[in-house]
Amino acid sequence: AAEEILAHDNAPATTADGHGVDLLANIGTVADADLAAARTDARTVAGSGLFRTEVLFLNAQQAPTVEEQRREYAAALAAFGDRKVVVRTLDAGADKPLAFATLPDEENPALGVRGYRVRRVHPHLLSDQLTALADAAGEGGTQPWVMAPMIATVAEARAFAADARAAGIGTVGIMIEVPAAALRARDLLHEVDFVSIGTNDLAQYTMATDRLRGELADLLDPWQPAVLELVAQTARAGRELGKPVGVCGESAADPLMALVLVGLGVTSLSMSSGAVPAVRFALRQHTLEQCQAMARAALGADDPSRARRGVVELLEPRA
Numbered sequence: 001a002a003e004e005i006l007a008h009d010n011a012p013a014t015t016a017d018g019h020g021v022d023l024l025a026n027i028g029t030v031a032d033a034d035l036a037a038a039r040t041d042a043r044t045v046a047g048s049g050l051f052r053t054e055v056l057f058l059n060a061q062q063a064p065t066v067e068e069q070r071r072e073y074a075a076a077l078a079a080f081g082d083r084k085v086v087v088r089t090l091d092a093g094a095d096k097p098l099a100f101a102t103l104p105d106e107e108n109p110a111l112g113v114r115g116y117r118v119r120r121v122h123p124h125l126l127s128d129q130l131t132a133l134a135d136a137a138g139e140g141g142t143q144p145w146v147m148a149p150m151i152a153t154v155a156e157a158r159a160f161a162a163d164a165r166a167a168g169i170g171t172v173g174i175m176i177e178v179p180a181a182a183l184r185a186r187d188l189l190h191e192v193d194f195v196s197i198g199t200n201d202l203a204q205y206t207m208a209t210d211r212l213r214g215e216l217a218d219l220l221d222p223w224q225p226a227v228l229e230l231v232a233q234t235a236r237a238g239r240e241l242g243k244p245v246g247v248c249g250e251s252a253a254d255p256l257m258a259l260v261l262v263g264l265g266v267t268s269l270s271m272s273s274g275a276v277p278a279v280r281f282a283l284r285q286h287t288l289e290q291c292q293a294m295a296r297a298a299l300g301a302d303d304p305s306r307a308r309r310g311v312v313e314l315l316e317p318r319a
């Protein structure tokens with residue numbers, strides 16, 4: 001099967017009936033960007049769907065200057081040429097502590113001042129980052145899509161969109177990783193150009209399960225019906241409003257889940273670049289209609305293993 005997947009390595013990312021899906025790479029550094037871009041072309045990897053900018057500054061003691069940030073962002077954008085790059089503003093806190101942004105004394109950091117919420121205590125971090133991103137974009141080449149993590153309310157989405165647009169960012173989005181945001185995806189989508197579902201945190205917060213606790217992995221499973229339901233609800237809102245809905249959590253890298261997500265109407269899937277060929281291969285074996293049937297089967301199941309099994313039963317038998 002590995003040979004078969006490799007033989008498809010230059011095939012475009014579409015379903016068997018030609019429905020296109022953007023397959024994108026998750027990156028955290030300029031080196032990641034170089035690697036993902038160099039190994040692929042625009043047909044097979046359409047760009048980056050999640051640039052985790054906090055990774056650039058994990059070891060920094062002081063907030064990076066606008067100029068330091070601009071250099072990193074410009075280099076990552078340049079690596080992808082004119083391919084799409086979705087940049088996430090700093091997601092500091094909880095599992096991603098940054099010395100200059102994280103509050104030291106939180107009892108429940110996953111429920112605390114993390115992601116977009118850091119703006120409440122360090123507003124200049126976000127404004128500097130947006131300035132640096134707009135400056136990097138001003139150098140030509142691809143225009144980044146910019147999204148904020150950990151958005152929970154319409155007011156937050158509106159405030160972020162206003163700040164990003166005022167800084168000169170053309171395409172503004174938010175991540176859907178808090179159940180409150182998924183439940184109200186329609187309202188939030190009215191404020192922005194796109195959303196991207198972070199299934200790692202969406203599962204954590206939906207299932208009240210710390211994403212770092214391996215012994216609770218069964219609860220964190222993105223095939224949990226409640227998590228699938230929230231993903232489906234978000235995808236439906238995107239379809240109704242005609243706006244892109246991506247998935248950039250680990251679940252996008254599972255070929256079986258990728259089929260379900262496409263069936264739900266998700267328009268892009270972002271994953272570690274090594275996972276792209278297997279996902280592309282699975283997509284190319286199935287029509288959009290088959291993906292939709294798989295999505296119905298998954299949503300109709302009352303537990304994760306039955307959801308998976310329901311999808312496996314609909315897989316195209318391979319010659």
Ligand code: PEP
Nearest residue numbers: 177198199200201248249
């Ligand atoms: C997610 O939460 O699914 C996500 C993509 O963001 P991160 O893993 O960086 O929190």
Ligand code: MG
Nearest residue numbers: 177198200201
């Ligand atoms: Mg997240």
